[in-house]
Amino acid sequence: MDRSANLVSFEKIRKAAALIKGAVLETPCLPAPRLSQLTGADVFVKYENMQVTGAFKERGALVKLDSLGDDEKKRGVIAVSAGNHAQGVAYHAGRLGIPATIVMPVLTPFVKISATRGYGAEVVLAGNTLAEAKAEADRLAEENNLVWVHPYDDVHVIHGQGTVAMEMLAAQPDLDVLVVPIGGGGLIAGMVTAAKAINPNVEVIGVETTLYPGMWGAFYGKEVRCEGATIAEGIAVRDIGEITTEVVKKAVDDVLLVSESSIERAINAYLTLQRTIAEGAGAAGLAALLTDPDRFAGKRVGLVLCGGNIDPRLLSKIVVRELARDGKLVSIRIDTPDRPGTLGEIATVIGDMQGNVVDVEHHRLFLNVPAKGATLDVSFEAFDRPHGERIVAALRDRGFVVRYLEIGDRMD
Structure with missing residues (x-):
């Protein structure tokens, strides 16, 4: 055991809080009713994406x-x-x-x-x-x-990060659970030290992406592999800290893993429901609630939106992908005779049913299209999945052969 973990203390976190006062924003920790409705927990969000640099670091x-x-x-x-x-x-x-x-x-x-x-x-x-x-x-x-200046395995850094929990529990003293993203472990090591000193009964649960489960492996004594391209690059850490690992193993209640798709869904939920921006790492806590809602149902849960520095192009891609997953953006391929008016007829069917065409690709020259035929790739907006299904059914009733596409599919 690395005895330097014993140098992490609540007293030093309190001194760190006094040191950074006025130089680092004391971000709000506010109720999030729409996230509560989505997850079944009573959710509160600590908005560390409001820092000058967009993150708690x-x-x-x-x-x-x-x-x-x-x-x-x-x-x-x-x-x-x-x-x-x-x-x-x-x-x-x-x-x-x-x-x-x-x-x-x-x-x-x-x-x-x-x-x-x-x-x-x-x-x-x-x-x-x-x-x-x-x-x-x-x-x-x-x-x-x-x-x-180590990003996480340094007692000074850990003490600074622990001030997040102090502020959360000052704003919301009766939280039952703190859900904290884990990269190298600096944030959760500091937060669990502060949280357990303030309220020994509060649960502190860490979250990692399944592609980089280093702390999960250490916590459960499992051999793991850390590799792959993740949307949560801020917590894509292969070599977790020695000090942080000892603190986590001693004090944290559990470490959970979340998939890339659940992180995407959480990013989209922050944007569309909370009107705030979360990067992949920042959304990991919410992803845990979406992954295992029964575990958190009815509890007062504090989430750390630890960062909002996401590439705008990636964010827009995620929004489109989530619209497709929810059935609000539908992509279909239609086999049609190559005759005047066909495209207008299809657009009219969609429009009359209150769908909105957003993209059309018309294929005539590909060898897998009949010489007297054409293929249309159409993307349209719908209110929800049943609405989109009714539009597709109407097109089929008009005699069109319709197949669903995944977003991004093109002609072979």
């Missing part, structure tokens, strides 16, 4: 930077991050006049790279994973005598 970054000596601040700091820790370090290092170098994987969303540079840090892109990026950061740290 600046809490721990500031506490760590403040702990440095004058010589260390003059030499400068280095960090590895897929985005949110990078921005937190860059922003507060800039405020404090500390030179900062940030190493980021080359696949980091551009919105996070651009924002980090915008705070004045030197950004180095290296490797496809955090592990590969860290190898380059190790080289730069030694070459330039830079001070490490």
Whole structure:
């Protein structure tokens, strides 16, 4: 056991809260009735996406930077991050006049790279994973005598992140459960330390994506593989922390895994029901409620929307995919005779039934289309799945051969 885990304490989290006051936003923790209706739990959301950098990470970054000596601040700091820790370090290092170098994987969303540079840090892109990026950061740290600001496995960082739980339980003292996304474990290690000190009966449950179940494996003593492209790149951590792991194993109540599709659904729910933006990692807690609603039914659940830095193009793609999953955007392929007026007839059927055509592709020249025929790929909006099914039935009643398509399907 790493005895440095014993250095994590509620008293130091309280000191961290006093330190960051005025420099880091005390974000609201508010009831979310529409999410409650969706999940069956009594949901409260902590909006850490409202921070200047769009995520909770600046809490721990500031506490760590403040702990440095004058010589260390003059030499400068280095960090590895897929985005949110990078921005937190860059922003507060800039405020404090500390030179900062940030190493980021080359696949980091551009919105996070651009924002980090915008705070004045030197950004180095290296490797496809955090592990590969860290190898380059190790080289730069030694070459330039830079001070490490670890994204999670540092007691100062953990204490800073623990202030999230302090604020949540001050705003909503009778929460039954805190559901916390896990990457390397800094957020949940700090939060469980604070939460259990304030209310020993509150449950603290961690959430990871199924593609990166490192903490779940440590918690349950299972061998796991961490790999793959995930929408929750902020928690796509292969090498979890030593300090954080010991805290989690000692104090956290459970660790859950969620699928990529459930995270997509949670991102869409935050956008369409709460009118707020969540990145994949930020939506992981809500994804857990959507995955296992019975576990949380009737409980007062605090969710940490820990970050909102998502690529706008990815967000728009998710919205379209969720419309398709819900049956509100229907894509069909229609085999038709190649004669004038056919497209107008199809559009009229859809329009008369209050559907809205949003895209049409007309195929005549492909070899798998009869010489005297044509194929139409049509996407239309419907009120809901039954409404879309009635429109398709009406087209079939008119003699058209109609097949459903998945979004993105094209001619073979």
